[in-house]
Amino acid sequence: MDAKLKVLILGTGFAGQGHADAFRSAGAEVVGIVGRTPSVLNDVAEKMAIPYASTDWQAALQACRPDIVSIATPGGAHYDAIKQAIEFGCHVFSDKPLTDSGETSAELYQMAMQKKVKTAFAASFRYMAHILHAKQLVASGAIGEPVEVECISHFNLERDIPFGWSHRKEEGGGRLNNNFTHMISIVTSVVGEKILSIMGEVRDDLGRAPIVEGVHNFKTRRDFIPKDLNDPALKWGESNVEWSYTVLAQLESPFAKKPVSALFKHGGLTPNFDDNHIVFHGTKGAIYIKGHYGMGPLFYWGDSKTWEELPIPKDIVDDLPDISGDTERNWHYLARQFVKDISGEPYTPYPSFKEGSQYQQLIDLIRNNNNWTDVSHLQ
Structure with missing residues (x-):
């Protein structure tokens, strides 16, 4: 054109x-x-x-x-x-x-x-360089048949970030909307796009946030945290959406005979003791990527039986836009x-909207919190 x-x-x-x-x-x-x-x-x-x-x-x-x-x-x-x-x-x-x-x-x-x-x-963090590399490795058979994926992240977000859309379900807030959408996209891009089954649990461990005028840019909202949170004149807004979630999924993979298990564990307000990470386990090896969205570096466990850091392949580097922010x-x-x-x-x-629609329907199911079995009566 x-x-x-x-x-x-x-x-x-x-x-x-x-x-x-x-x-x-x-x-x-x-x-x-x-x-x-x-x-x-x-x-x-x-x-x-x-x-x-x-x-x-x-x-x-x-x-x-x-x-x-x-x-x-x-x-x-x-x-x-x-x-x-x-x-x-x-x-x-x-x-x-x-x-x-x-x-x-x-x-x-x-x-x-x-x-x-x-x-x-x-849901574009599937385009992180190390995620693209993991996709190549899994497709090449480097870890054998994928069997399990583990995604662990704790963000330790400030509890007093000013009240806004991220605190309200009806405005598109919540950690499922703004974290899980990326994570499920990352995992399916590497293992296989078809999601077979899912279950999960969510928790709102925030409660409320201060109402502050003048916040127009999501990236700079921390700059508006009130200096005196005990000010009696300060107004507060109520959160009605999750700040932590745990999700289990089974995925169909073209590289495996059996469904692949995936764990997604995210705490928006809790601190991490060790690195946030994504791990792909297979029958013959594993891939470990540091960072909650696969920032890297990437480590591979194979025949050597040790973790070896792998560089990003040149074809991936050459294909990425020359932009600094992830x-x-x-x-x-x-x-x-x-x-x-x-x-x-x-x-x-x-x-596309196919994935956007599917992810949102999954989020609705997870938010139901109806996967628990009452065992309090057991002796």
């Missing part, structure tokens, strides 16, 4: 600006941006040289007539905007979660299929594949 694809961005914060950079890097033209707060919106549009800025999403669709819309707001604001974009005939790139419920996510997926528009879902680099990688697909060029398969 000779003409550049036109992109309209919804959201002015860290994600909105990151999506805009990613699509520009992929060769698309960012023609407009929509935000909620006029002063912030105008500042971002001017800073990023985006020609059109509006607080009205429907008007922006009409004025910009984009080929692609990029949804970069908290998940609770996704449904109406995505629905309108699909009805308008736009391809849609959405950050996670797709919506705040499995039902509405499934509806959007079906709408996109019916309208024949392409979709991308930014989140931003992964957006660039996904946007590049999405633009290639829409343009009719060869591309690597990427997560």
Whole structure:
């Protein structure tokens, strides 16, 4: 295609600006941006040289007539905007979660299929270099048949981060929406995309958070933690969503005869004693990756019966966007594949609303917390 694809961005914060950079890097033209707060919106549009800025999403669709819309707001604001974009005939790139419920996510997926528009879902930490390396190793048979995956992370987040969307289920908050979506995407990308069964437990161990005005960027929210948390004038908002979870899943793998077991253990507020990590165990070896999202380094256990650090292969290094931030680099990688697909060029398969819808339905099941067996009567 000779003409550049036109992109309209919804959201002015860290994600909105990151999506805009990613699509520009992929060769698309960012023609407009929509935000909620006029002063912030105008500042971002001017800073990023985006020609059109509006607080009205429907008007922006009409004025910009984009080929692609990029949804970069908290998940609770996704449904109406995505629905309108699909009805308008736009391809849609959405950050996670797709919506705040499995039902509405499934509806959007079906709408996109019916309208024949392409979709991308930014559970994009599957594009970390060491995750791509693990995918190569597993596919090559380096660990034999995969049998078990372990994902352990404790974030020790500040309990007094100002109250906002991350504290509310209806706004797309919770650790399942904002951590598990990445983790399940990472594991399925390496082992196999088909999820056979799942169970889990969630816990809200936060309770409340201080209400503070002026927080517009998710990345800088820590800067707004009140200095005096005992101030009687301070107002508080109630959390209604999980800050910790434990999930067990069984995955079908093209590399194994039996289902692969996967454990996902995450504590949003609890400190880690040892490294956060991801481990892939097989019948003949194992892969250990330090970091909650596979930041690395990667270690391999094979015939030597010792853990050996492996460098990232050159083909993976050469294919990664030259971007310093992990989140931003992964957006660039996904946007590049999405633009290639829409343009009719060869591309690597990427997560779509199919995965976004499935993950949200899984999250609804996990949040039910109905997997417990009462054994209190046993002697």
